[in-house]
Amino acid sequence: MLINGKWAKDFQPVQDEDEQGRFLRQTSRFRSWITLDGAAGPTGTDGFAAATERYHLYVALICPWASRTLMARKLKKLERVVSVTVVEPFLYDQCWRFGNYPGSQPDPLYGYEWVHQLYTRADPHYTGQVTVPVLWDKKTHSIVNNESADIVRMFNSAFGPLADECVDLYPEVLRDEIDWVNERLYQSFNNGVYQAGFATSQFAYEEALTRVFDSLAFLEHSLTGRNFLVGDRLTEADIRAFVTLIRFDVAYHGLFKTNLAHIRDYPHVQDYMRRIYAIPGVSETVNFDHIKQGYYSIKALNPTGIVPKGPRLNHIIIPAHESPDTWAMAK
Numbered sequence: 014m015l016i017n018g019k020w021a022k023d024f025q026p027v028q029d030e031d032e033q034g035r036f037l038r039q040t041s042r043f044r045s046w047i048t049l050d051g052a053a054g055p056t057g058t059d060g061f062a063a064a065t066e067r068y069h070l071y072v073a074l075i076c077p078w079a080s081r082t083l084m085a086r087k088l089k090k091l092e093r094v095v096s097v098t099v100v101e102p103f104l105y106d107q108c109w110r111f112g113n114y115p116g117s118q119p120d121p122l123y124g125y126e127w128v129h130q131l132y133t134r135a136d137p138h139y140t141g142q143v144t145v146p147v148l149w150d151k152k153t154h155s156i157v158n159n160e161s162a163d164i165v166r167m168f169n170s171a172f173g174p175l176a177d178e179c180v181d182l183y184p185e186v187l188r189d190e191i192d193w194v195n196e197r198l199y200q201s202f203n204n205g206v207y208q209a210g211f212a213t214s215q216f217a218y219e220e221a222l223t224r225v226f227d228s229l230a231f232l233e234h235s236l237t238g239r240n241f242l243v244g245d246r247l248t249e250a251d252i253r254a255f256v257t258l259i260r261f262d263v264a265y266h267g268l269f270k271t272n273l274a275h276i277r278d279y280p281h282v283q284d285y286m287r288r289i290y291a292i293p294g295v296s297e298t299v300n301f302d303h304i305k306q307g308y309y310s311i312k313a314l315n316p317t318g319i320v321p322k323g324p325r326l327n328h329i330i331i332p333a334h335e336s337p338d339t340w341a342m343a344k
């Protein structure tokens with residue numbers, strides 16, 4: 014992590030924990046908003062007006078939080094408005110690094126080696142974890158926002174006609190229900206898998222595990238007889254559920270020990286995950302190789318660095334008859 018702008022503590026997955034060994038996630042520090050006219054949004058400062066080619070998104074494809082911003086960018090057809098750089102999948106001692114690993118790119122703006130250099134460019138005295146996603150402003154050379162929940166909302170509504178206005182991931186009439194589902198899933202499922210994986214006590218692990226599988230039961234029940242979690246269309250709630258589901262069998266089941274069952278044991282959830290994966294653009298935001306390489310590079314959980322060969326990809330996304338023998342490792 015960075016302390017007062019200096020790289021001071023090598024990457025450790027557990028950022029903070031409570032007295033019972035529960036993993037606590039740091040709150041995001043940069044919270045400004047892009048708005049159509051550049052006025053301040055609900056948090057942060059003003060001056061970030063929607064514009065083409067002004068903003069850049071830094072992501073890691075292992076990361077569910079970064080991937081949900083990538084999904085929103087795709088679905089809102091913002092590819093030509095907001096450019097993207099993918100970092101290497103590995104969690105190095107200095108955390109996220111730029112490079113040429115397949116599917117990753119060097120930093121196009123400053124030629125930096127490390128993402129933490131962006132943080133100190135934005136704030137020379139920054140103290141905290143260096144996380145992705147980062148939404149960067151090329152005009153002020155600073156971070157607009159590093160909270161994926163905010164970035165998804167901005168991509169949905171801040172770019173007006175620069176984005177596809179026919180797509181609304183947070184429709185007014187469904188907001189209460191979306192907020193409820195988001196809340197239901199965030200701690201127990203999206204963050205719950207991390208709380209199981211990063212628990213430092215048996216008690217905290219089992220507590221998180223129970224909540225993760227309660228959530229899968231909730232999803233299975235909610236998706237019986239319907240295509241989406243809220244209303245009859247894809248919303249933010251589906252994006253949030255999908256990014257955790259698609260990583261579940263590939264990474265969390267093994268590395269995070271969330272192994273009471275697989276996604277394929279929940280037929281409605283599995284169909285739903287496959288349905289979302291098949292939406293044009295979505296599969297381009299999923300890279301199973303990055304997901305596996307990245308999670309299994311977390312030394313504290315996997316000291317040998319051995320990356321498992323399975324599971325077979327056709328158990329996850331492709332119906333068995335279409336691809337008899339594809340491995341998740343295959344690029």
Ligand SMILES: N[C@@H](CCC(=O)N[C@@H](CS)C(=O)NCC(=O)O)C(=O)O
Pocket residue numbers: 024025028039040041075076077078079108142143144145146159160161162
């Ligand atoms: N609240 C953040 C969380 C982002 C986050 O924790 N990203 C992880 C990757 S999945 C990260 O960058 N971790 C590096 C670290 O904690 O040092 C968001 O949703 O944008």
